[in-house]
Amino acid sequence: MSILKFNSAEDRIISIRGISVILDSDVAELYGVETKRINEALKNNPDKFPEGYVMEITQNEKIELVENFDRFNRLKHSTVFPTAFTEKGLYMLATILKSEKATQTTIDIVEAFAKLRELSRNFSQLSETKDEPTQKTLMQKSGEIIADILGDNLEVTDAETTWEVNLALMKFRRTVREKKK
Numbered sequence: 001m002s003i004l005k006f007n008s009a010e011d012r013i014i015s016i017r018g019i020s021v022i023l024d025s026d027v028a029e030l031y032g033v034e035t036k037r038i039n040e041a042l043k044n045n046p047d048k049f050p051e052g053y054v055m056e057i058t059q060n061e062k063i064e065l066v067e068n069f070d071r072f073n074r075l076k077h078s079t080v081f082p083t084a085f086t087e088k089g090l091y092m093l094a095t096i097l098k099s100e101k102a103t104q105t106t107i108d109i110v111e112a113f114a115k116l117r118e119l120s121r122n123f124s125q126l127s128e129t130k131d132e133p134t135q136k137t138l139m140q141k142s143g144e145i146i147a148d149i150l151g152d153n154l155e156v157t158d159a160e161t162t163w164e165v166n167l168a169l170m171k172f173r174r175t176v177r178e179k180k181k
Helices: 004-008 024-031 035-044 057-070 068-075 087-096 100-128 134-153
Strands: 014-016 019-023 054-056 083-086 160-167 172-175
Touching: 004 100, 019 024, 019 100, 024 068, 024 083, 024 100, 035 083, 035 087, 054 057, 057 068, 087 100, 087 172, 100 134
Parallel strands: none
Antiparallel strands: 014 019, 019 083, 054 083, 160 172
């Protein structure tokens, strides 16, 4: 059994209506099941998914997804509107899906959401603090989180790899100089 890499879960998180979610088709792919199995679990357990746990994508949101993400091209001519799971909805889904892969995938998804939340908190604190040592510590922590998110699955060659994240308040840069063994 292959363990899901952190980047696989993190790359699937999108923002809809200002909320971080993962679409049902991406959840199904991560769990290694068909999308209809995810939606069956949702349909068969409506009491486990109150408001704020899942949301149905609107026509306009569906169009925007197709325009902005190549992986959603299959939705272009579909008459079905996808379901988006919030972090809480994914926790609840984990109580329904019982396989070993589902458990590991849920752990990885929870970790991805936690990293994004922590990064968001750091950015908020950075914009509010004027204390230079605190800013430096927050920037270092944020850089480590970004490195954790970006650095896991990268193949290193003889070339130099540089990532730069430019946020209005600051710029993060990480450079890796290594040779492939």
